[in-house]
Amino acid sequence: MAVSELKELYFSQSSLAIFQSCQKKFYYRYLAGLYWPAEWGMNEEIRQDLKLGQQFHLLAQRYYQPTLEETTLVSKQPLQAWLNRLKRFCSAVDIIAAEQELRLREAEFKLLAKYDLLKYDSSQARIIIYDWKTDKKDFKQKDIKSSMQTRFYLYLMVKAGYKYFAQDYKLETMPCLIYWNPRYPGQPVSLKYDKKSFEQDQTFFEELLKEILTSSEFPLTEDINKCRFCEYRPICRGKRSEAIEVFEEDLDLNLDWESVEEFEF
Amino acid sequence: MYTIYQGNTGSGKTTRIKKKYQQLAAEVGSEKILLFLNSARAVSKFREDLALNRSGNLSIFTYFGFINQELNRNWPAVEKKYSGQQQTIEPTFMNIETSHFLMSNYVDRYRKAKSYFLNIKARPVQIAVQLIDNLNLAAFNLLDLEELKTRLFSWCGDDEERQEYAQQSLDIMLTFRKFCLKYRLLDYSAAVTMFNDNLLFDSKYQNLLKNKYQYLLIDDLEKLIPAGQKLAIQLLKVGLEGYFAFNQNGGFNRFFGGDPAAAKQNFFPGAAEIIELKNNYTSSSLNSELAVDIKKVIKNRKANFITSKLFIAEIDSELRGEMLIKVAQQVVALLKKGVKSDQIAIVSPQIDKVLSFSLEKILTKNGYQLSNFNRSKRLIDIPFARALLILYLFYVDKTAAIGVSSLQQGLSLLLDLDPLRSYLLAREIAASGMRLIDLEQANLRTKIGFAASEKYDYLKDWLLEKKTEELAIQIFFQAVFSEVLAPLTPSQEDIFACRQMIESVARFQQTVENFHVSDQDLSERYLNMIYEGTLAAETIFKGQTKEPGVILASPYKFLFSPELKGIEYLFILDISSSDWLQSIAKELVNPYIYTEQWQQNQAWHDQLDQEIRLNQLSDFLISLIYKVKSGIYLADSFFNSSGREQEGPLYRWLNVRRD
Numbered sequence A: 001m002a003v004s005e006l007k008e009l010y011f012s013q014s015s016l017a018i019f020q021s022c023q024k025k026f027y028y029r030y031l032a033g034l035y036w037p038a039e040w041g042m043n044e045e046i047r048q049d050l051k052l053g054q055q056f057h058l059l060a061q062r063y064y065q066p067t068l069e070e071t072t073l074v075s076k077q078p079l080q081a082w083l084n085r086l087k088r089f090c091s092a093v094d095i096i097a098a099e100q101e102l103r104l105r106e107a108e109f110k111l112l113a114k115y116d117l118l119k120y121d122s123s124q125a126r127i128i129i130y131d132w133k134t135d136k137k138d139f140k141q142k143d144i145k146s147s148m149q150t151r152f153y154l155y156l157m158v159k160a161g162y163k164y165f166a167q168d169y170k171l172e173t174m175p176c177l178i179y180w181n182p183r184y185p186g187q188p189v190s191l192k193y194d195k196k197s198f199e200q201d202q203t204f205f206e207e208l209l210k211e212i213l214t215s216s217e218f219p220l221t222e223d224i225n226k227c228r229f230c231e232y233r234p235i236c237r238g239k240r241s242e243a244i245e246v247f248e249e250d251l252d253l254n255l256d257w258e259s260v261e262e263f264e265f
Numbered sequence B: 001m002y003t004i005y006q007g008n009t010g011s012g013k014t015t016r017i018k019k020k021y022q023q024l025a026a027e028v029g030s031e032k033i034l035l036f037l038n039s040a041r042a043v044s045k046f047r048e049d050l051a052l053n054r055s056g057n058l059s060i061f062t063y064f065g066f067i068n069q070e071l072n073r074n075w076p077a078v079e080k081k082y083s084g085q086q087q088t089i090e091p092t093f094m095n096i097e098t099s100h101f102l103m104s105n106y107v108d109r110y111r112k113a114k115s116y117f118l119n120i121k122a123r124p125v126q127i128a129v130q131l132i133d134n135l136n137l138a139a140f141n142l143l144d145l146e147e148l149k150t151r152l153f154s155w156c157g158d159d160e161e162r163q164e165y166a167q168q169s170l171d172i173m174l175t176f177r178k179f180c181l182k183y184r185l186l187d188y189s190a191a192v193t194m195f196n197d198n199l200l201f202d203s204k205y206q207n208l209l210k211n212k213y214q215y216l217l218i219d220d221l222e223k224l225i226p227a228g229q230k231l232a233i234q235l236l237k238v239g240l241e242g243y244f245a246f247n248q249n250g251g252f253n254r255f256f257g258g259d260p261a262a263a264k265q266n267f268f269p270g271a272a273e274i275i276e277l278k279n280n281y282t283s284s285s286l287n288s289e290l291a292v293d294i295k296k297v298i299k300n301r302k303a304n305f306i307t308s309k310l311f312i313a314e315i316d317s318e319l320r321g322e323m324l325i326k327v328a329q330q331v332v333a334l335l336k337k338g339v340k341s342d343q344i345a346i347v348s349p350q351i352d353k354v355l356s357f358s359l360e361k362i363l364t365k366n367g368y369q370l371s372n373f374n375r376s377k378r379l380i381d382i383p384f385a386r387a388l389l390i391l392y393l394f395y396v397d398k399t400a401a402i403g404v405s406s407l408q409q410g411l412s413l414l415l416d417l418d419p420l421r422s423y424l425l426a427r428e429i430a431a432s433g434m435r436l437i438d439l440e441q442a443n444l445r446t447k448i449g450f451a452a453s454e455k456y457d458y459l460k461d462w463l464l465e466k467k468t469e470e471l472a473i474q475i476f477f478q479a480v481f482s483e484v485l486a487p488l489t490p491s492q493e494d495i496f497a498c499r500q501m502i503e504s505v506a507r508f509q510q511t512v513e514n515f516h517v518s519d520q521d522l523s524e525r526y527l528n529m530i531y532e533g534t535l536a537a538e539t540i541f542k543g544q545t546k547e548p549g550v551i552l553a554s555p556y557k558f559l560f561s562p563e564l565k566g567i568e569y570l571f572i573l574d575i576s577s578s579d580w581l582q583s584i585a586k587e588l589v590n591p592y593i594y595t596e597q598w599q600q601n602q603a604w605h606d607q608l609d610q611e612i613r614l615n616q617l618s619d620f621l622i623s624l625i626y627k628v629k630s631g632i633y634l635a636d637s638f639f640n641s642s643g644r645e646q647e648g649p650l651y652r653w654l655n656v657r658r659d
């Protein structure tokens, strides 16, 4: 949903990453509202993959959250296989919540993250964050450790989540974040967090947010290479985009559409 | 255990609910509190205004939003209960236009093949809307299809033709419902029914809710449909603690789903505490006195001279045009005195072009704005969305539906051309059978100018090139939007309309994919119907389009816009218009028969119809009055805009003319 004012915006890891990558793109997407769900304009194969990803997230949510009945999938390959792998990889014990949102509201800015799964690790008195990826790339091909998502998820969990969950859980050590992709079940990536990283991230996010909030111009990136795959290329550069990038986490933004439909006679 | 805050409009009930929410969320966490509001806009406004430093998931919903979520999460159980087996991972929730589209296909087919609804002039989609309303109203009132049938027939009485139509309506409704459920396509009525039949009374499900939520908060309890009230009762039964706001004068949607009488009956006797909110932030005792008087006068239907300090003046003229000028002048006088423009509202049951145009002209001349809340919200009226569709129709060579004036407006936007030259071009294109002509051959290059010609050529080539690519509709739309429209600096409302158009098609296709192998043909028809305005796809843009202005709205729109709270001055126009007393019944649907008040053996007769109209009028006026802080102007004219004498009774009861 487009918001015209910066101060009203809840910043997520993708909006911050986009600002870092190209300020103009941030402007178009979050301030001008030139945004459309990721799957539009994708070729059929990518759309199918995205749908599969969404369905996998739904099945995972049903598995970890108490519901009335398990989903049984008749001939829904590869979803059935993925779900079985998920159950083997991470059983439904010590669950804090699935599909958990966390919002932090400071005087100057607001932050929001949505976690796929949170578990409580009582042996170390900490929260373990799980994030499911379903894209075809494996983690080796990505710089996942220093990604915006990793830093943002861990930082916000300590900054807001550890206070938010303090009533129900004893939390004494720093959280950890585990990425897992059912296409590569044997290659989870587990990332630890410490006080020093938290402090670094705190400075990093505060400075980045300050920069965003005091921006009035949002210049085009100088790195023309980034433009090749950007959906705004026709506007900025008068050329067609080559292939639009998909951020898996953008799919969450689609939820806005579910909540806007009015019912009136 | 639950508490009810009771008060009139403006007594601070919503503020109480908000405070309670924030207090509880800070104590137990936001996910433990289930909050129901009565419109999607109220939900997003509530979320935006929340002042919580840290929060988790926000369980803030409309009733429909909630059941959608619950059905989606618990779909395996619902489906198993419904059919004994699991067939789909999740159901498909249809948007309104898609369900209207499907239903009108049935109506069309049955009309042609079986001569259904022989003497009803309405178009298939208009009939479809009425049939869907029947299904919705029955579901909202927890009535099954058998009961729907009984009520529909008892409404018909002995009238054979109407009985026949009732049977035909039923045939189509049943076929539609069967079809939808077969493919797991849920419209509102099917979703409500599935939820009530398969989840609501399941003890395991109730247990889940009990573990998940601790508190239940409801704003505008009087507007909650009976099915929603049933859910609230179950939630209280399993032990949630409740805080509800109830407006005793908020019953204006009673025949559109809400049921204040039932809400009172259901919730008042068992309340642990009923807190009367007397302190009225937007109105004073003057408002309550006037409300009581109005209620009395309308009930007794006798001419009466109501006096109230709130009535500032009466503006009375022979002709409507004169009256409108006087109203506008009075509004300008107030604005010049320093009253803020969004503190003045003009309300009339007939917001026509004459009205909005006259007011707008005088206001803009004086440097003020008008915010017309009844402005057409159809997507197709928004230039960018229309241009998107026009290009699509050219792309698929289905240009027969395009009219010259619509094409002219599209070209004006796409080529940045003035109206005259875009008209010239549109006319030539139309003359050559709605094909994109060659400018050279048509001798138009110099007439429309070099820059526009270049853009036209580009657009023509662009379309030709796209044709060779054979794109799916969504991909084509996306390309038009990003490559052609976005560079034209659209406003947020334009962007939103385009996105919504694309979204609407995407949702339609998603629905159709369930039962139709090749979706291309159906989507084309769907878009054609949107283009022709038969499918009322409306924009749901919520942002501010311009500076706040003087409010112009019908009573219904005014009362149903959550952003319109209190105002200083209210102008009630056209009080002798008979439009103040519209019947709620249409040819094939009558909301009243689905309410608790309807008794089986009670036939529908004129007196009842009149009574309902009067109650509704009284509800509207009273709710309006409670919004006013400083004063009310009543305005009327002897003749309406088309020169006919106005004959509605309201002016006699308020006796404005004192004749």
Ligand code: SF4
Binding pocket: A022, A023, A024, A025, A026, A028, A220, A221, A226, A227, A228, A230, A231, A232, A233, A234, A236, A237
């Ligand atoms: S096209 Fe290039 S400059 Fe424009 S928004 Fe995209 S990345 Fe930024």
